[in-house]
Amino acid sequence: MTNPPESLSSPARSTAGEAGRQPRQERSRHRVETILDVALALVVEQGAEALAMREVARRADVQISSIYQYFPSKAHIIRELAKRNLARVRLLLQDEVRRLLAEFDDAPPVAESVERLVDAYFAHYRDQPDALAVWAGAQSDHGLRELDLEDTRSTAEFLVMPLQRILGRDDRETVYPLALLVSEVTGAAARLALALESPLREQLIARHKAMLVATLEAHRT
Template sequence: MTEHSRSSSSRASSLRRQPKQQRGKARVEKILDAAAAVFDEVGYEAATTHLIAAKAGTAIGSLYQFFPDKAAIFKAMELRHTERVKAMWAQVDIPTIAQLPLRQMIHVLVMAVAALFEQPVSRVMFVQFYLARELFQAIDESMTQEAIDFLASILQQRQPALTEEQYSLLAEVCVHSSNAVMLAALRSPDPAHHEQLTQQIEDLLVSYLEPHLGDHPSHDVMKVMMCPHCRSQQLSKNGYRRDKQCYRCKDCGKQFVGGGRSLRQ
């Protein structure tokens, strides 16, 4: 069975009746969005199918046509969020995005995630996973690992010189740290603060990854030469060795080849 067919069959099992017409599908989406709002406002335990139906502006009988109880609604929300996450990943052209300047690459990824969480169901699923994990049936830690593997594949494309252990560790730190800040952003009642925190995710990841990845030489970024001994930038050119430019540090007096290899003390 393919992943798509497994997802479709799981989604069908959470529904009492699978909608066939567009009107029925739209009603299910409206119920799921309403459930997200209710769970967000009063929590899962206090939520009822009557509250959800009222928020959706539909009769309770219409809700029961599709969902037997709120647990089935919650499971359908899980599956809908999973579908959207996988669709987001599928839209990323890994070879292309890996060649972007580092900040632009991170910006594209962060904005894709931020757009995902503008949808009520996905936003509530993400927050509830960290607050009430026991409610979940379809989503577990494997989804976080999939996100780590996805980012690792981008980092590997960008910097093939890294070992598998290195790019996997970098990806793991990026995903866990960005998830923590994103959780704070999504829980913030202040839209301006939410925006600030989202921007900080971008700055955080760029600062963390830059020493390991940086930008490709073709991006015309000036490389700052520093003495490998004292980190001073006060250098003077000092001839060539094996066709490589040599430098002398004006502060410590030591010499080195352009790539940072020491010649002598």
């Protein structure tokens, strides 16, 4: 008999805001990594909505009670996978910003900066099915969308300094709203582009870049 899929937004044993036990021993950490690896593979295969704790336990060869110790619901698993993906994206953008600042003596051109940062962000999701599947899963759940908002704000904070260098401005009250806009609309544009076929996909990304360049150029000192 096939078990019905567990709702992503309906936790099995606790609310989405509660955390499970944190692994402390090496064996426990290894078990958690195995659980997450299996869950990620299932999300890629079937989508986040179809993820079932029983199937995770079966494929990971652990008791389902062991999973609930660390992840009280499937929403907690998706949240952890999403957090890890967002951390990888952040590191990717930080590396690209460092390269831009180094290559252009702390004052990279607007167009070059937009081109490279948008390309790096888009390529991460285009080339990694696991990242895209987790992202889609997080977007489909209201509770997990809060994580996306948190990441938008965090990314905006990180972008303030490079944008100040790019725009030649010191006033945070102008730059921070721009950083929020860049972070949020780039995520939205990437989600839409990835749902489209070529050449419309590439045309949309090109228009998005042009819009960002025009907006940022208008705020240069």
